[in-house]
Amino acid sequence: MPAFGLILLFILPALLVLGFMVLDGFSLSGWEALFAHPQFPKALALSLFTGSVATLAALTASLLIAGALFQSGDLRRLAKPLGAMLALPHLAFAVGFSILIMPSGLIARVMATLFGWASPPAFSTVHDPLGLALIVALAAKETCFLLFVLAQAFSREDRRLNLLGQTSAAQAMGHSSLSITLRLLLPQIWRELRWPLVIVFVYAASVVDMAAVLGPNQPPTLAGLAWSDINSARVENNLRGGAAALMLALVLGMAAGLISTALQALTPAFKRYATHGPSHTNFPTWLALLKWRGIAGLFAASGLVLLIVSFAQLWTFPDIIPQVMNTTAWEQIGARPDALVTSLMLGLSCAAVGLVVLVAWLETVAAKYDQVVLVLSMAFLGLPALLTGLGEYRLLLQMGYVATWQGLFIAHLLPTVAYMFILLAGPYRSFDPRWRAASDGLMAGRATFLWKIKWPLLRAPLASAAAVGFAVAFAQYVPAQLVAAGRFDTLTIEAVTLSSGGNRPLLAAFAFLLMLPPLLAFWLAEKLGRQTWGAA
Amino acid sequence: MSLQLDQLSLALDGVAFIRAFSLAVEAGEIVTLMGPSGSGKSSILQAIAGGLAAPFSATGRVLVDGVEVTHMTPAKRHIGRLFQDDLLFPHLTVAENMLFGMARGARATRLEKVQKALSEIELSGFEDRPPATLSGGQRQRVSLMRSLLAAPHCMLLDEPFSKLDENLRAAMRALTFKELLASKTPALLVTHDKADAPPQGRIYEIQNGEVIHVR
Numbered sequence: 001m002p003a004f005g006l007i008l009l010f011i012l013p014a015l016l017v018l019g020f021m022v023l024d025g026f027s028l029s030g031w032e033a034l035f036a037h038p039q040f041p042k043a044l045a046l047s048l049f050t051g052s053v054a055t056l057a058a059l060t061a062s063l064l065i066a067g068a069l070f071q072s073g074d075l076r077r078l079a080k081p082l083g084a085m086l087a088l089p090h091l092a093f094a095v096g097f098s099i100l101i102m103p104s105g106l107i108a109r110v111m112a113t114l115f116g117w118a119s120p121p122a123f124s125t126v127h128d129p130l131g132l133a134l135i136v137a138l139a140a141k142e143t144c145f146l147l148f149v150l151a152q153a154f155s156r157e158d159r160r161l162n163l164l165g166q167t168s169a170a171q172a173m174g175h176s177s178l179s180i181t182l183r184l185l186l187p188q189i190w191r192e193l194r195w196p197l198v199i200v201f202v203y204a205a206s207v208v209d210m211a212a213v214l215g216p217n218q219p220p221t222l223a224g225l226a227w228s229d230i231n232s233a234r235v236e237n238n239l240r241g242g243a244a245a246l247m248l249a250l251v252l253g254m255a256a257g258l259i260s261t262a263l264q265a266l267t268p269a270f271k272r273y274a275t276h277g278p279s280h281t282n283f284p285t286w287l288a289l290l291k292w293r294g295i296a297g298l299f300a301a302s303g304l305v306l307l308i309v310s311f312a313q314l315w316t317f318p319d320i321i322p323q324v325m326n327t328t329a330w331e332q333i334g335a336r337p338d339a340l341v342t343s344l345m346l347g348l349s350c351a352a353v354g355l356v357v358l359v360a361w362l363e364t365v366a367a368k369y370d371q372v373v374l375v376l377s378m379a380f381l382g383l384p385a386l387l388t389g390l391g392e393y394r395l396l397l398q399m400g401y402v403a404t405w406q407g408l409f410i411a412h413l414l415p416t417v418a419y420m421f422i423l424l425a426g427p428y429r430s431f432d433p434r435w436r437a438a439s440d441g442l443m444a445g446r447a448t449f450l451w452k453i454k455w456p457l458l459r460a461p462l463a464s465a466a467a468v469g470f471a472v473a474f475a476q477y478v479p480a481q482l483v484a485a486g487r488f489d490t491l492t493i494e495a496v497t498l499s500s501g502g503n504r505p506l507l508a509a510f511a512f513l514l515m516l517p518p519l520l521a522f523w524l525a526e527k528l529g530r531q532t533w534g535a536a
Numbered sequence: 537m538s539l540q541l542d543q544l545s546l547a548l549d550g551v552a553f554i555r556a557f558s559l560a561v562e563a564g565e566i567v568t569l570m571g572p573s574g575s576g577k578s579s580i581l582q583a584i585a586g587g588l589a590a591p592f593s594a595t596g597r598v599l600v601d602g603v604e605v606t607h608m609t610p611a612k613r614h615i616g617r618l619f620q621d622d623l624l625f626p627h628l629t630v631a632e633n634m635l636f637g638m639a640r641g642a643r644a645t646r647l648e649k650v651q652k653a654l655s656e657i658e659l660s661g662f663e664d665r666p667p668a669t670l671s672g673g674q675r676q677r678v679s680l681m682r683s684l685l686a687a688p689h690c691m692l693l694d695e696p697f698s699k700l701d702e703n704l705r706a707a708m709r710a711l712t713f714k715e716l717l718a719s720k721t722p723a724l725l726v727t728h729d730k731a732d733a734p735p736q737g738r739i740y741e742i743q744n745g746e747v748i749h750v751r
Contacts, residue, residue: 434623437587440610441617442637442686449611452636456627533626533666 002360006373009357009422010417013395013410014376020398021383021391023244034247037240039219042100047248048255050131051205054138058200061139061291062146067181068288070168072153078151078292081528085144085299087467088515089475091492094210095499095511096302097137099309101125104317106206106305112318120317127217134215138204140295147292149196153189163188174278177285183274198256199381205252206384209477209492213499222248223386230390231481247385252371303515307509328503333513339489340513342408345458346490347474347517349409350416354469355462358420362428363450370429373421380418388415389478396483403485411479420469427461460529467525471518537563537601539584539615539690539722544596546579546588552579556596557747559740561596561690561722566713568725568733570750571742580747581692583725585617586678600689616688616721618696618712622679624667630678631655631663637686653681657711673704680712684719691716691723697732706731 034040069075100106103120111117126133154160163185206223215221220228222244229241250292309315310329312322333340361373380388392411393402399459401407439449455462477492484493491514498507538562546554554576561567571577583594587610598606598613605613624633634650654660657677667675676696683691696712697705713734716723725733731741739751 068628309612434619434621435625437610437617438619438623438625439636440585440587441615441683441688441692443611443614443688444637445611446609451626453625457625533668 005357020394030243057139058142066150350473351469377418
């Protein structure tokens with residue numbers, strides 16, 4: 001019976017969403033209109049280009065950093081800052097990054113001070129036609145995600161000691177640190193990296209909110225094109241948008257499949273490379289640390305610039321500090337806090353409900369049924385948010401829940417539960433059963449065991465899952481925009497809307513607000529989950 | 537206090553590996569069950585404690601103090617357990633670990649019992665220490681007293697000395713037997729080492745699925 005919560009709130013709606021999301025895509029007129037759209041081929045090419053280059057850049061950076069820092073023993077030190085950087089919503093980072101790199105942004109002002117420029121550079125650094133700004137921002141954000149995955153893969157205790165031993169042996173044979181990363185470490189963790197890479201690729205090629213802030217406009221990426229059609233008031237445009245979203249998913253699926261097949265075919269070549277003999281080409285620890293600090297610095301600078309700009313009333317180029325600062329933007333938000341309140345309520349309620357239904361499921365349902373939840377969760381993570389968001393919208397429209405609080409809650413809960421399940425199921429299921437036997441031997445009932453032993457011992461993964469759940473729900477844009485239907489405002493909706501307007505202080509204030517609660521949730525989870533027992 | 541097994545048989549995927557084992561352990565008695573690795577010693581203990589899970593299955597009856605507990609949940613059987621590992625809860629202090637299984641009552645009285653128990657095992661003053669700060673031998677002593685303070689009607693000892701070094705092992709053995717006899721708790725000790733068995737007391741051995749009385 002307790003498992004019913006997850007079935008009702010996740011499994012059933014997720015199955016329906018997957019069914020509904022292809023409905024629009026079956027419209028023949030939608031496909032015809034899509035193929036006739038003059039921007040379609042370029043938009044598709046842009047999506048594939050931005051997605052693949054950002055993924056490749058993130059993979060290269062994360063591998064070089066993780067490989068070198070694992071060998072020097074510094075990788076574990078990255079856990080805390082990585083967690084904070086992961087908690088930062090993509091959209092908030094994109095807004096901060098855009099203000100940092102725009103022609104009149106902080107970087108240009110520093111350059112102007114150094115080189116004596118009198119006016120901002122004349123070329124576009126944001127919304128550039130090749131999507132380079134989008135690629136850099138995506139690469140930086142996704143490097144953190146892949147670094148996190150690699151750090152997890154390397155830090156499994158049994159494997160860590162084994163790999164460290166192999167590393168010493170390879171060093172003794174004359175291999176450089178880079179050679180060890182590519183020839184020894186990468187082949188052993190490659191399997192664990194494949195799914196995260198697919199997720200990164202699909203996300204990077206189909207992102208909507210970051211593309212709206214940083215991506216090209218004429219033409220936009222295919223996700224951007226589909227998004228504007230889906231939000232159009234004309235039904236024929238909506239159908240074309242649905243077809244474009246489905247097209248994007250199909251092309252990305254095929255691309256991921258093709259890349260996977262190509263990599264399989266290249267396996268013998270990789271093996272030859274691995275046994276080619278020692279190489280002295282190196283990527284030293286100091287360079288890895290420098291690269292890591294560069295990315296971390298970019299995140300910190302993006303946050304800082306948001307805070308400064310939110311107070312900047314007058315800030316002429318090339319001054320480094322605003323001439324006039326005031327709190328107008330913050331007063332505006334204070335006078336109308338609806339967006340913040342709605343986002344906070346969605347984040348808190350989704351994380352709380354998600355945690356309760358997941359724990360009830362994990363506590364009462366046999367592990368073999370986890371596969372169902374896992375497949376649905378992976379679908380939510382691996383499919384473009386545009387498509388799942390559209391499915392959610394269609395389902396909630398059928399149920400009469402669009403533009404209602406319940407609809408908004410369900411639309412946010414589905415991706416939240418997907419992320420929380422993937423984080424929580426492993427640690428919860430692998431909880432050592434001997435603790436239960438010890439508790440039984442002391443005649444303690446199930447409730448006592450859960451409250452006093454199991455949940456306190458599992459508080460780190462429980463707190464992490466809750467924090468991630470909060471951050472995921474808090475940062476949703478596509479389902480929020482579609483299901484809110486103008487009746488509700490969230491911080492993400494406000495930030496994207498403002499990104500195309502001229503009120504930069506208000507945009508920065510909203511983006512800064514979007515950044516703070518997930519960071520706070522991460523900090524709280526870290527504090528709550530900290531192991532307080534151990535040797536004195 | 538007593539523990540009784542009536543025609544206990546165990547099977548794995550339907551194939552029997554322990555056949556019709558009957559036994560009665562009376563108050564103050566420690567019976568030893570021996571057998572090679574994989575012969576089913578620990579599975580017998582699991583079946584008695586109620587923790588046997590698929591693909592294992594059991595038939596027969598388990599009685600504690602003459603009351604059949606076969607279909608009761610493990611926590612309601614009043615069967616205490618001591619394992620190879622001490623399994624002290626790492627997030628609770630030594631005193632909290634010992635209080636965990638004790639019957640409810642006035643806190644002062646319960647704490648007094650904890651202090652008395654700690655002084656018996658020469659660990660007075662360790663109440664507020666986290667288990668991680670104790671040595672292996674100290675942890676095993678706390679684990680023993682934690683089990684006894686829960687006032688079990690019988691005890692199952694699953695190779696509790698096997699991970700201790702030779703000196704500690706002899707001391708822990710002596711302490712365990714002394715405490716079990718003092719509390720008159722019937723106990724079934726599983727071991728693969730004959731030296732762990734109490735000098736007086738019955739010994740059973742598992743041979744090809746049959747449990748044979750050898751001493």
